[in-house]
Amino acid sequence: MKVVVIGCTHAGTSAVLSAAALHRDARITVYERNDNIAFPSCGIALNIAGTAKDLRSMFYSTPEALEKLGAVVKIRHDVAAVDFGARMIKTGNMVNGEVTYDTYDKLIIATGSWPVMPKIENSGLKNILICKNYDHAREIASKAESAKKAAVIGAGPVGVELAEAFQARGMEVILIDQEKHILPRHFDAPFAQEAMKLLTRKGVHLAMGERACSFKGDLNGRVSAITTDWGDHETSIAVLCAGSRPDTGLFKGKLDMLENGAIKADEYMHVSVPDVFVAGDAAAVWNNALKAHDYVPLAANAVRMGMIAARNLKSNTTKYPGTQSTSVIRICGLNLASTGLTEESAARAGIGALAVSFTDGHRPEFMPQEEVTARLVYEGGSRRLLGGQIMSKADVVLAINTISACIQKGMTIDELAFADFFFHPYFSKPQDFLNRAASLALPPL
Ligand SMILES: Cc1cc2nc3c(=O)[nH]c(=O)nc-3n(C[C@H](O)[C@H](O)[C@H](O)COP(=O)(O)OP(=O)(O)OC[C@H]3O[C@@H](n4cnc5c(N)ncnc54)[C@H](O)[C@@H]3O)c2cc1C
Numbered sequence: 001m002k003v004v005v006i007g008c009t010h011a012g013t014s015a016v017l018s019a020a021a022l023h024r025d026a027r028i029t030v031y032e033r034n035d036n037i038a039f040p041s042c043g044i045a046l047n048i049a050g051t052a053k054d055l056r057s058m059f060y061s062t063p064e065a066l067e068k069l070g071a072v073v074k075i076r077h078d079v080a081a082v083d084f085g086a087r088m089i090k091t092g093n094m095v096n097g098e099v100t101y102d103t104y105d106k107l108i109i110a111t112g113s114w115p116v117m118p119k120i121e122n123s124g125l126k127n128i129l130i131c132k133n134y135d136h137a138r139e140i141a142s143k144a145e146s147a148k149k150a151a152v153i154g155a156g157p158v159g160v161e162l163a164e165a166f167q168a169r170g171m172e173v174i175l176i177d178q179e180k181h182i183l184p185r186h187f188d189a190p191f192a193q194e195a196m197k198l199l200t201r202k203g204v205h206l207a208m209g210e211r212a213c214s215f216k217g218d219l220n221g222r223v224s225a226i227t228t229d230w231g232d233h234e235t236s237i238a239v240l241c242a243g244s245r246p247d248t249g250l251f252k253g254k255l256d257m258l259e260n261g262a263i264k265a266d267e268y269m270h271v272s273v274p275d276v277f278v279a280g281d282a283a284a285v286w287n288n289a290l291k292a293h294d295y296v297p298l299a300a301n302a303v304r305m306g307m308i309a310a311r312n313l314k315s316n317t318t319k320y321p322g323t324q325s326t327s328v329i330r331i332c333g334l335n336l337a338s339t340g341l342t343e344e345s346a347a348r349a350g351i352g353a354l355a356v357s358f359t360d361g362h363r364p365e366f367m368p369q370e371e372v373t374a375r376l377v378y379e380g381g382s383r384r385l386l387g388g389q390i391m392s393k394a395d396v397v398l399a400i401n402t403i404s405a406c407i408q409k410g411m412t413i414d415e416l417a418f419a420d421f422f423f424h425p426y427f428s429k430p431q432d433f434l435n436r437a438a439s440l441a442l443p444p445l
Pocket residue numbers: 006007008009010011012031032033034040041042043044077078079080110111112113114131132158247250279280281282297298299300301302
């Protein structure tokens with residue numbers, strides 16, 4: 001069985017590892033544009049902040065490691081075209097320009113995503129950067145060596161982490177977003193505002209509700225300021241963090257996709273043509289909270305999908321269970337976790353949602369305590385859990401995975417109120433904070 005994998009970061013690497021382990025007769029060839037594989041973007045801000053010192057130590061696999069498993073790894077190769085009828089791909093060697101063709105019995109598309117380029121005038125100036133792969137990481141780190149001021153455009157998780165990281169290096173930072181609060185897809189306003197207070201206290205200048213319109217440059221063609229609908233902000237570097245979109249242009253018009261280009265798959269990760277699978281940020285996913293296809297570019301999803309695609313290469317063995325878009329971020333020492341829908345995102349999706357919030361110490365009063373706040377979002381009529389948010393300086397964020405699993409299984413908020421959770425004074429109170437939060441939604445007797 002000849003297996004071709006396009007793209008080798010999270011989804012591609014996990015697909016290759018699983019396919020090599022599961023299918024002895026698999027002859028696997030991987031094509032990857034970069035000169036490296038398996039770089040975790042999540043390490044970039046940690047490197048800028050100085051927490052993770054060495055970018056090169058972050059790769060969690062290498063072409064050599066995959067080759068030891070029997071795969072052929074072609075780095076610096078761009079897959080330029082796929083002929084699904086002939087089961088053939090056309091690739092370009094990015095070093096010597098040589099064009100070659102290869103065939104497949106099974107194809108796994110793991111081409112991932114690319115940063116959204118917001119429409120801001122003069123984005124071609126020097127020192128306007130994007131943040132995705134190893135090369136970007138090196139460039140940002142090198143520019144941050146000498147830059148005194150940074151502007152980060154986009155206050156999603158990538159932008160927020162970068163802004164805090166620049167500040168930790170002693171740079172003057174402005175974080176700009178047209179939304180009213182940071183992390184608008186992940187948290188309702190009360191949670192986001194807590195994190196915003198901490199960022200502001202630390203010295204990050206927050207420009208929420210401002211739309212970036214254009215950049216200004218100096219005589220050397222380097223960015224010197226960003227102009228928003230509120231005015232000018234001087235800066236020496238700017239990083240565009242406006243989200244990501246599927247890198248699937250190659251397949252446009254050939255495969256079923258969502259409007260943004262995310263490739264639709266069935267629950268076994270098959271796309272709309274035979275013997276082709278998709279995994280990772282290139283794919284549309286089933287969102288169990290929304291009960292619809294959605295775009296949720298997350299590494300954990302990518303790894304799972306890569307494994308599942310590999311398991312299904314020969315026959316349908318393993319279903320993709322969908323996602324709740326579960327994620328965690330740590331901002332100025334505050335841990336914030338979210339899963340499913342926020343009250344705001346449920347409203348945007350036209351779902352009649354209600355929410356309860358609960359704040360308490362995370363363990364008994366006789367122990368040192370931190371405050372924990374949990375917010376649960378549920379559907380008005382069915383009482384089905386739709387989402388959850390947790391924040392605390394204590395390390396309690398793993399509880400978000402519990403809420404995620406509850407949503408995946410279609411549990412109601414009433415069931416969560418009495419779900420069986422442990423108690424130990426080192427970790428919790430006799431009634432777990434998730435039970436207590438859910439209890440607030442119980443109807444009166
Ligand atoms: C700064 C940052 C921080 C993040 N932090 C987190 C986090 O903490 N937790 C989390 O869950 N997620 C995080 N994410 C999201 C996560 O990185 C992505 O979900 C993940 O990288 C998706 O993996 P993937 O393999 O599907 O796609 P990608 O990582 O996009 O990889 C796709 C690969 O395919 C290659 N490729 C594309 N087209 C071709 C072609 N035609 N020919 C050859 N090769 C091709 C690309 O070069 C690339 O290497 C973060 C993202 C960013 C940008």
